[in-house]
Each structure stands twice: as structure tokens, then as C-alpha cells.
Amino acid sequence: MKAEILLTRQSTATVICKNCKRELPLESFYVNKTTQCPDKYCKECRKSLSRRHYLSGKKLPGINLSGRLPYPVITQIEDRGTRIQLILHALQVVHLSMERKKKKVRDEESLL
Known part of the structure; x- marks a missing residue:
């Protein structure tokens, strides 16, 4: 039993967040379902970056938020x-x- 506990302690994966530079456990990162790779940013940083991007009002390509259509009606x-x-x-x-x-x-x- 002691060998199993040591094995699980050694196998805990950690990842370094590219934004806050903290070394965090894998559970602190979103994982891409198709590639099974963790995100570059931890969940906290990803949320704050997404919120900041949303509040900045940047337009996404193909979406016109000004109310004007890209073609004449x-x-x-x-x-x-x-x-x-x-x-x-x-x-x-x-x-x-x-x-x-x-x-x-x-x-x-x-x-x-």
C-alpha cells in the first residue's frame, strides 16, 4: 500500500500557467476535449482574460454588432x-x- 501512495504522489501532474507563471495541478486547467492537452492558462486567468476581452467590445470576424448589415437591404x-x-x-x-x-x-x- 505504501508503494501505491508514493506512486500517486509522484504522478500528480503540474503545469505552469503562461499568464500568472504559477505551477498548478492539472485540475486547475481546462483540458481540450479533442487533443486532451491542457490550456496554456489556468482557469482563473482564462476567466479573467475572457471577461476582459468580452468587456473590451472587440468584434469577432463575421459578426457585425453595430446594427448595420454588411449588405444592402x-x-x-x-x-x-x-x-x-x-x-x-x-x-x-x-x-x-x-x-x-x-x-x-x-x-x-x-x-x-
Whole structure:
């Protein structure tokens, strides 16, 4: 029994946090489920870094938090001429897409 206790004491893994530079047990770190590797930062540092990043208001790529859409909304354009031009263009794009789809289906049917 004494050998088992010594073995468990020696096998306790510790990791050094890259932020606070403390040597902590493995339980103090989040573990990546896919790679099974511990995070570079301890749980306390990771929480504070995440909170600071969230409160700084930095935008994530692909997410627009300003309320403006990255593309024009046709129904919100006040200029009638521009709105009609955009509607006609959208209809043309949809029509061409439908034609490509029909052609693809016809080609697949002809192969069978």
C-alpha cells in the first residue's frame, strides 16, 4: 500500500500557467476535449482574460454588432430608382440560379 501512495504522489501532474507563471495541478486547467492537452492558462486567468476581452467590445470576424448589415437591404433603400434596380438584379440572379439547377437536373437525368 505504501508503494501505491508514493506512486500517486509522484504522478500528480503540474503545469505552469503562461499568464500568472504559477505551477498548478492539472485540475486547475481546462483540458481540450479533442487533443486532451491542457490550456496554456489556468482557469482563473482564462476567466479573467475572457471577461476582459468580452468587456473590451472587440468584434469577432463575421459578426457585425453595430446594427448595420454588411449588405444592402432592398426594402430599406429610400431611393426608388436604386431600389428597383436592385430588385431587378436580384430577380435576374434568382432566375439564372434556377436555370442552372434545371440544367443540372436535366443532365443528371440524361445520364441515367
